[in-house]
Amino acid sequence: MDRFRMIFQYFQSNSESVMNGICGLLALASVKMYTSFDFSCPCLPQYNVAYGLGIMFVPAIIFFLCGLILNRQSLVMLEEWRRPEGRRKKDLAVIRYMCSSIMQRAMVAPVVWIVVTLLDGKCLICAFSGSVDPQKFVGFANVSTVQVQQLLAKVPCKDDELMRNNTSRKAVSRYLRCWSQALGWSILLILIIAAFLARWLRPCFNQVTLLQARHWSNYIDIEQKVFEETCCEHSRLFAHKCILHFFESMQQEIKRHSFSLPREGEGAGEEEDLLRGITDQDQVNKLLKTWYYEKPPLDVS
Numbered sequence: 001m002d003r004f005r006m007i008f009q010y011f012q013s014n015s016e017s018v019m020n021g022i023c024g025l026l027a028l029a030s031v032k033m034y035t036s037f038d039f040s041c042p043c044l045p046q047y048n049v050a051y052g053l054g055i056m057f058v059p060a061i062i063f064f065l066c067g068l069i070l071n072r073q074s075l076v077m078l079e080e081w082r083r084p085e086g087r088r089k090k091d092l093a094v095i096r097y098m099c100s101s102i103m104q105r106a107m108v109a110p111v112v113w114i115v116v117t118l119l120d121g122k123c124l125i126c127a128f129s130g131s132v133d134p135q136k137f138v139g140f141a142n143v144s145t146v147q148v149q150q151l152l153a154k155v156p157c158k159d160d161e162l163m164r165n166n167t168s169r170k171a172v173s174r175y176l177r178c179w180s181q182a183l184g185w186s187i188l189l190i191l192i193i194a195a196f197l198a199r200w201l202r203p204c205f206n207q208v209t210l211l212q213a214r215h216w217s218n219y220i221d222i223e224q225k226v227f228e229e230t231c232c233e234h235s236r237l238f239a240h241k242c243i244l245h246f247f248e249s250m251q252q253e254i255k256r257h258s259f260s261l262p263r264e265g266e267g268a269g270e271e272e273d274l275l276r277g278i279t280d281q282d283q284v285n286k287l288l289k290t291w292y293y294e295k296p297p298l299d300v301s
Contacts (some may be wrong), residue, residue, distance in 0.1 A: 016167035020149045022070050029065055034116050041156035045149050048156075060110035067106030073217075074102050076224050085106060086294035089249035096222065097213035108188025111191065118184030121177035122156070128176060129155040136175075137168040227291070238284070 013106055068074050077098040080090065117123045130152045134143075143151065154160045155172045202210070278284055 023067060023105045023108045026063055026067060026070075027112040030059070030109045030113040031116055033059070034113065034120070039122045039126075041122070043126075043154045043160060044128050045153040048130060048153055049127045052123045052125075055113060056123040056127075060113045063109035063113060064106050067109060068102065071102050071105060073098055073221055076221050077102060079224070080220055083295070084293050086116040088295040088297050091213075091216060093209060093213045094216045097210075097222075098217045101217070115184050115188050118180050118187065121180035124180035124183075125173055125176045126156045129153060129172060132172055132175065137171050203207075235274065238278065241275070 036053075041048060042130070051057070077095060081095050115153065130149055132152060134148045134152065151166065152172065154171050155176075158169065158173075276286070
């Protein structure tokens with residue numbers, strides 16, 4: 001039990017490192033999932049675009065949502081944004097910092113998935129094979145418009161009987177794969193340049209504001225954790241007092257069965273310090289409501 005408690009405390013004290021590790025695992029999972037995925041284009045004009053773009057973007061959206069769900073600060077940020085101001089003012093700079101941090105981590109796996117699909121090229125070939133100009137390829141010169149659309153839709157299916165002997169199928173496939181890979185490398189280059197500029201231009205801006213936003217972002221997260229731990233401890237002690245109160249009328253029977261209740265005043269000092277005179281459910285609900293609507297100001301002087 002102590003080992004699990006130590007692991008839990010480590011995760012709490014190193015939540016940023018843990019989230020970076022989770023984002024990395026999601027990115028690796030996206031690559032592994034794509035390499036093991038059996039891509040089969042329907043090769044039908046009315047379904048190719050939906051299937052190709054769906055394979056490219058639907059898993060990316062799923063990975064993005066998983067990144068938001070697994071990030072504990074997502075809920076903390078929403079609670080901070082939605083809470084009434086009460087006695088403690090809300091700092092929009094802190095909320096923006098938390099939102100930026102959450103989005104950056106959540107976007108890692110989706111971007112990796114999209115870049116991998118573009119570099120592979122199968123999705124783009126399936127989605128846009130029917131959109132190429134047939135005049136650029138000699139194999140479609142003497143074919144009617146309807147047949148051209150059917151043939152172009154079957155370009156991803158190299159085993160199809162209509163395209164098996166068509167000389168332009170490989171040309172169309174290479175043409176779209178080149179565009180797909182160029183787009184994938186361009187996106188990767190843009191992201192690297194953007195990360196480089198953000199890294200090197202950050203010292204040019206106000207570092208004090210950034211430091212303050214980071215500090216209070218960590219504070220809000222830690223405050224929420226400490227509040228939950230305190231609530232759990234309070235609930236345990238309050239349940240303990242309620243059970244003792246319930247069995248108070250059965251002391252004789254309890255003594256007969258060799259059970260012993262603590263004497264009045266023994267071991268109750270710590271409970272009284274934490275319970276602070278709370279004796280019923282309405283008082284607990286009132287305290288929780290006060291904490292939500294009127295958080296105390298950040299001044300312990």
